[in-house]
Each structure stands twice: as structure tokens, then as C-alpha cells.
Amino acid sequence: MKKIINNPENVVTEMLEGVVEAHPEYLKKLDGFHVLVRKDSPIKGKVALVSGGGSGHEPSHGGYVGTGMLNGAVAGEVFTSPTPDQVLEAIKAVDGGKGVLLVIKNYTGDVMNFEMAAEMAAMDNIKVEKVVVNDDVAVENSTYTAGRRGVAGTVFIHKIAGAAAEEGRDLSEVKKVAEKVIENVRSMGMSLDACIVPAAGKKGFILEADEVEIGLGIHGEPGVSKEKIKTADEHTEELMNKILEDIQIEKGEEVAVMVNGLGATPLMELYIVNRKVAEIMKAKEIKIANTFVGNFMTSLEMPGFSISILKLDDELKKLLNAKADTPAFKQF
Amino acid sequence: MKKIINNPENVVTEMLEGVVEAHPEYLKKLDGFHVLVRKDSPIKGKVALVSGGGSGHEPSHGGYVGTGMLNGAVAGEVFTSPTPDQVLEAIKAVDGGKGVLLVIKNYTGDVMNFEMAAEMAAMDNIKVEKVVVNDDVAVENSTYTAGRRGVAGTVFIHKIAGAAAEEGRDLSEVKKVAEKVIENVRSMGMSLDACIVPAAGKKGFILEADEVEIGLGIHGEPGVSKEKIKTADEHTEELMNKILEDIQIEKGEEVAVMVNGLGATPLMELYIVNRKVAEIMKAKEIKIANTFVGNFMTSLEMPGFSISILKLDDELKKLLNAKADTPAFKQF
Numbered sequence: 001m002k003k004i005i006n007n008p009e010n011v012v013t014e015m016l017e018g019v020v021e022a023h024p025e026y027l028k029k030l031d032g033f034h035v036l037v038r039k040d041s042p043i044k045g046k047v048a049l050v051s052g053g054g055s056g057h058e059p060s061h062g063g064y065v066g067t068g069m070l071n072g073a074v075a076g077e078v079f080t081s082p083t084p085d086q087v088l089e090a091i092k093a094v095d096g097g098k099g100v101l102l103v104i105k106n107y108t109g110d111v112m113n114f115e116m117a118a119e120m121a122a123m124d125n126i127k128v129e130k131v132v133v134n135d136d137v138a139v140e141n142s143t144y145t146a147g148r149r150g151v152a153g154t155v156f157i158h159k160i161a162g163a164a165a166e167e168g169r170d171l172s173e174v175k176k177v178a179e180k181v182i183e184n185v186r187s188m189g190m191s192l193d194a195c196i197v198p199a200a201g202k203k204g205f206i207l208e209a210d211e212v213e214i215g216l217g218i219h220g221e222p223g224v225s226k227e228k229i230k231t232a233d234e235h236t237e238e239l240m241n242k243i244l245e246d247i248q249i250e251k252g253e254e255v256a257v258m259v260n261g262l263g264a265t266p267l268m269e270l271y272i273v274n275r276k277v278a279e280i281m282k283a284k285e286i287k288i289a290n291t292f293v294g295n296f297m298t299s300l301e302m303p304g305f306s307i308s309i310l311k312l313d314d315e316l317k318k319l320l321n322a323k324a325d326t327p328a329f330k331q332f
Numbered sequence: 333m334k335k336i337i338n339n340p341e342n343v344v345t346e347m348l349e350g351v352v353e354a355h356p357e358y359l360k361k362l363d364g365f366h367v368l369v370r371k372d373s374p375i376k377g378k379v380a381l382v383s384g385g386g387s388g389h390e391p392s393h394g395g396y397v398g399t400g401m402l403n404g405a406v407a408g409e410v411f412t413s414p415t416p417d418q419v420l421e422a423i424k425a426v427d428g429g430k431g432v433l434l435v436i437k438n439y440t441g442d443v444m445n446f447e448m449a450a451e452m453a454a455m456d457n458i459k460v461e462k463v464v465v466n467d468d469v470a471v472e473n474s475t476y477t478a479g480r481r482g483v484a485g486t487v488f489i490h491k492i493a494g495a496a497a498e499e500g501r502d503l504s505e506v507k508k509v510a511e512k513v514i515e516n517v518r519s520m521g522m523s524l525d526a527c528i529v530p531a532a533g534k535k536g537f538i539l540e541a542d543e544v545e546i547g548l549g550i551h552g553e554p555g556v557s558k559e560k561i562k563t564a565d566e567h568t569e570e571l572m573n574k575i576l577e578d579i580q581i582e583k584g585e586e587v588a589v590m591v592n593g594l595g596a597t598p599l600m601e602l603y604i605v606n607r608k609v610a611e612i613m614k615a616k617e618i619k620i621a622n623t624f625v626g627n628f629m630t631s632l633e634m635p636g637f638s639i640s641i642l643k644l645d646d647e648l649k650k651l652l653n654a655k656a657d658t659p660a661f662k663q664f
Contacts, residue, residue, distance in 0.1 A: 002542070004567065005564050005601060006563045014564075014603075014607050015603045018603030018610070021609075021610035021620075022603065022610075022625045056598070212334070231337070263598055264635070266388070266527075268390050270350075271346075273336060274353055275346050275347075275349045275350035277353075291355070294660075295627070301596050304336075328626075332662070
């Protein structure tokens with residue numbers, strides 16, 4: 001296994017230490033926990049957002065801790081849900097008295113452990129609400145999921161619900177806008193190869209030299225089909241068709257687009273995908289208001305990408321364009 | 333060759349189209365040229381910065397076109413210098429009457445073609461100055477270089493000279509501060525594997541399953557040595573030793589650190605490297621004022637990383653922390 005690591009057992013701890021060294025102006029680590037929180041936590045009088053999940057998806061979620069996005073991010077072991085006690089510590093550290101919204105990607109372990117933490121926090125008289133993101137249109141149920149998986153569209157929930165919290169909205173209102181984003185976002189991805197989880201030391205699955213996997217999850221869980229590699233335009237069209245079959249977007253409506261790299265995809269290729277996404281939307285007379293191209297939710301060094309489409313209305317548009325200042329997402 | 337592309341011949345054109353679709357608020361493409369310039373070009377009364385080089389290093393350099401950094405970026409074919417006519421068009425498009433500074437990475441082709449463009453621009457009565465970045469301490473001469481190569485440290489020149497230009501300084505002053513950054517920045521990288529140039533269709537070099545290349549250039553040109561893979565800490569120490577041997581930094585002095593991914597390196601691994609960089613600097617009592625971790629100058633999907641260290645003084649610190657707003661580098 002060729003990786004730039006020390007001991008596979010310590011990758012998450014060492015990564016978090018490296019994050020704190022890099023971004024002390026944004027965040028701090030809770031002693032003894034794999035939890036990153038805003039440096040100025042708890043912030044009185046504002047709803048706080050907590051997200052997290054297995055590690056290996058960086059910059060998700062620690063990279064989004066900062067003004068206008070998350071207050072706390074909980075990091076499990078690689079591709080493994082964080083335990084409830086870790087989530088509970090995050091909740092306790094960020095609650096400023098106005099409650100905490102948990103943003104959970106729909107994976108069975110994540111949902112269970114975040115819910116358990118929410119119950120424990122309630123016993124400590126902290127108001128906690130949760131939303132479960134299930135944007136991946138590829139498969140209805142999956143290896144680790146009842147229902148659809150939560151993938152890169154989650155970043156839009158961080159951004160928009162985070163902006164709503166920053167505005168001073170109440171917990172129920174922040175939850176409501178998060179649910180609206182979930183209602184309006186769809187994603188789908190594909191991969192050219194597997195990645196290697198450090199503790200496993202070998203690839204999670206095998207693809208032939210000319211084979212790709214369509215609709216693959218961010219932990220390498222099986223997708224819709226394995227097929228021969230086609231052109232970027234053809235694959236983009238394939239993913240976009242599936243996404244646009246699943247959500248009604250009318251002519252003249254506006255969307256935000258995220259072309260997300262899974263870890264080892266050159267930015268060049270992501271932009272080639274984006275070119276086709278723009279062409280498809282133009283033909284449908286759907287207006288792209290915002291485009292994000294880059295590595296937002298990765299699968300270690302997996303080569304591949306996902307596309308997320310978020311249907312906008314005036315409220316979502318305003319919140320999406322609000323200021324954000326985090327290590328991995330900055331917007332004036 | 334498994335790549336998310338259409339025709340290998342069109343990757344640069346299609347990428348640039350995708351960039352413009354994604355970031356119309358920042359930049360536009362010059363018709364018929366592989367040149368991206370600030371949307372509001374030319375900006376009257378300010379010195380303009382132009383950089384560029386072969387494609388495949390994204391987000392370098394188009395991603396840095398915007399407020400406080402570059403005014404124009406010229407994209408050659410993959411790993412191939414842009415031609416003088418392309419550079420000339422960029423110069424003409426961005427000159428606002430106060431002159432243009434060319435930021436050139438030290439590769440023979442780049443230097444030759446940018447210089448030729450500068451001479452042509454001078455005939456059009458445009459004031460042009462140039463600086464040549466040679467931050468890579470790995471090798472004194474290289475496959476494509478007389479003298480040291482210019483690598484990721486170049487991004488610091490874009491940032492700092494860009495901020496100086498934004499302040500309204502004259503061309504000679506902007507050039508002077510760019511030269512100061514070049515004087516103060518050192519970089520070195522290593523790689524776990526080669527990348528595939530689309531038009532070539534195969535890897536540029538071969539490494540064994542347990543072998544890495546130390547001091548490799550951003551086009552895969554040979555480095556200092558091939559050796560067995562070691563731990564992240566050991567490799568980081570090896571690169572840092574070479575960098576710190578080359579530049580005198582005293583106890584109590586301040587630096588900026590860039591841990592740069594070459595394209596396929598998980599952010600997790602870059603942060604593990606950063607942890608060790610911080611530890612080394614702490615032991616030497618050198619203060620890290622700013623840290624940048626991410627993909628700033630890549631080599632397509634090459635797995636590996638580079639470290640850049642910039643010695644700061646008050647002027648550089650102030651300019652480094654000035655506002656920047658570009659697709660790939662934003663700072664409040």
C-alpha cells in the first residue's frame with residue numbers, strides 16, 4: 001500500500017492534528033475526541049450546526065467548520081460512523097442555548113449514532129433537531145443504507161442551513177430550510193477505480209482496465225452498473241439524465257451545480273464534465289446561478305466524480321450566496 | 333487510458349470552456365486563444381499580472397485569475413509551454429496602461445516564449461517586466477530547465493505581487509516585491525507514481541510498487557532519487573531538511589507553509605504531512621503565520637505532494653493576508 005501516512009491506525013488522529021495546525025484561526029479540536037468545532041464555540045444566541053461521518057471524505061466535514069456553515073464536525077474512523085459519545089461532545093461544545101441541528105448523511109450507522117447522541121443531549125436539556133440527507137439518485141437501497149444515500153449534496157445543506165443559522169433564525173426555521181434543500185437537491189456519481197482504506201491495505205473492489213462503475217457510493221459501495229468507459233460527455237449525460245428524471249425543473253428555473261471530484265480526478269476532467277453539464281442545462285433552458293467545481297466530498301484517492309443539482313428559489317439563492325468563511329469553502 | 337475526457341486533442345479547449353461556464357463572475361476567455369482574463373479587463377491605472385504555462389497543473393493558473401491575484405492566465409497544451417502569440421494576447425487584453433508583470437515558472441520553453449511575447453508587447457508600447465520563479469530546491473538543472481525549476485511556490489508570487497498591484501503600486505515596485513518572494517520561497521516535492529498525459533496515453537515513468545521518487549518535477553521530470561517508500565513523517569523530514577538547508581530562517585522568524593497535493597493525494601495525507609511540518613517548525617522555534625493545504629499546483633492525477641516554505645517579513649505578511657477573490661483562492 002503506497003500512502004503518505006505513518007501508522008494506518010493513527011491516520012484520523014494525525015490528520016485532525018494537522019488540520020488544527022493549519023487552521024487555528026477557524027477551529028479547535030476537543031481534547032480526547034475526534035471533534036473539530038469553531039474556535040469561538042459556543043456562540044451564544046445562535047443555532048449551531050453539527051455534521052460528520054466517517055473520515056476519508058475530506059474536506060467533508062471538518063473543512064466546513066467556520067462562519068456561515070458548520071459549528072462542529074465529528075470524524076469517525078475511515079469510512080466508519082463516529083460513535084454517539086463523540087457526536088454528543090460536539091453537540092455540547094457548540095450549543096449556545098438556541099439548539100443544535102444535526103446534518104446526517106443517510107447511512108445506517110450515521111443515522112443510528114447521531115440519533116442516539118441527540119437523545120443523550122436531550123437528557124442534558126439541549127434542544128436538538130436532525131435532518132437526514134439522501135441526495136444520491138443512483139440506488140434506492142444500498143449496502144449501508146435503507147433508502148437513498150447521502151453524498152456531496154450535503155455540502156449545500158451545510159452552506160444554506162449554516163447561512164440561515166448565521167442570520168439568527170430559530171432551530172425549527174433552520175431545520176425547515178435544511179429540509180427544503182434536501183427536497184431540492186439530487187446527486188449521482190461514477191468511479192474509474194477503487195480507493196484503499198489504510199487499515200484494509202487493499203482496494204475495496206476491482207474494475208477492469210476499461211471498466212467504470214456508475215452510481216457508486218462514496219465508500220465504494222456498489223452502484224447501478226459496471227460498464228465500459230465512455231466519453232466524458234456520454235457519462236455526464238448519463239448521470240444528468242438520471243438526476244433530471246428524479247426532480248422536476250422547469251424552463252427558466254434556476255439551479256446550483258456542483259461537480260465534485262472523488263479524490264484523484266484532475267480538475268481538468270471536472271471542468272470538462274462541467275462544460276457538458278452547462279450545455280445540457282442550456283438546451284433545457286434551465287439557468288445555472290452558481291457552479292462549484294472541485295473536491296468537496298471525496299473518497300480518499302478514488303478517481304471519479306459526482307454531479308449535484310440544487311433547484312433554487314429566492315430564499316435558497318440568497319442563503320447560498322451569503323458569506324461563508326471556512327477552511328474549505330469561502331465566499332464573499 | 334481511463335480518463336474522464338472526450339478527445340485527448342481537445343482537453344485544454346474543453347476545460348477552458350468548462351472553467352468559463354463555472355466562473356463567469358470572475359473571468360472570460362479570449363476568443364480563439366487559450367487565455368483566461370479577469371472579466372473586468374483591462375483595469376485602468378493598475379499593474380496587471382499574467383502567468384501561465386502548460387496545462388495539467390490546475391487550478392494553476394486560471395484558477396488564480398481574479399481580485400488580488402492574476403489578471404490573465406495563458407494555458408498551453410498539457411505540460412507544454414504556451415506559444416508567444418497566446419501570451420501576447422493575454423498581455424494586450426489586460427494592460428490598463430500601467431504595465432504588465434509576467435510571472436514565469438523556470439522552464440526553458442516558458443521562459444523563451446514569455447520573453448518573446450514581452451518583446452512583441454514592447455513593440456506595441458506596452459510596458460512589460462518579468463520575474464522567473466525557481467523555488468524547487470530538488471535539483472540544480474533538470475530535464476526542461478537551466479537552473480532550478482519553478483513549482484508551487486509560484487502561487488505565493490501570484491498572491492503577494494497580485495496584492496501589491498491591487499494596492500496601486502507601480503510596475504517596478506510590483507516586480508520588486510515579486511522578486512522578494514522568489515528570494516524567500518523554497519519548495520520540494522515527491523511522488524508515488526506517474527500521471528498520464530492524455531495525448532500520450534500512458535504513464536510518463538514507472539515506479540515499483542514500493543518505490544517513490546524524491547524531488548520530482550511537476551511534469552514528472554526526474555528528481556533526486558528513487559527510494560523505498562517510508563513513513564509520511566520521514567518523507568516530510570527529508571523534504572523539509574533539504575528546504576531548510578537552502579534558506580536561512582532564524583529562531584523567531586515567521587513563515588508561510590504550503591502543503592500542495594499533486595492531484596491524487598487525499599487531503600487526509602496532506603494534513604498528516606502538515607502535522608509533521610508544524611512539529612519540525614516548532615522544534616526550530618520558527619513561527620508559522622499562514623498554512624495552505626490543498627491542491628494548488630498539480631500534475632494531473634499524480635499522487636504525491638510538495639512543501640513550500642516562504643520566509644515572511646512585515647511587507648510580505650501584509651500582502652499575503654490581503655483580500656483575494658479568485659475561483660481557487662479566496663481570502664477575506
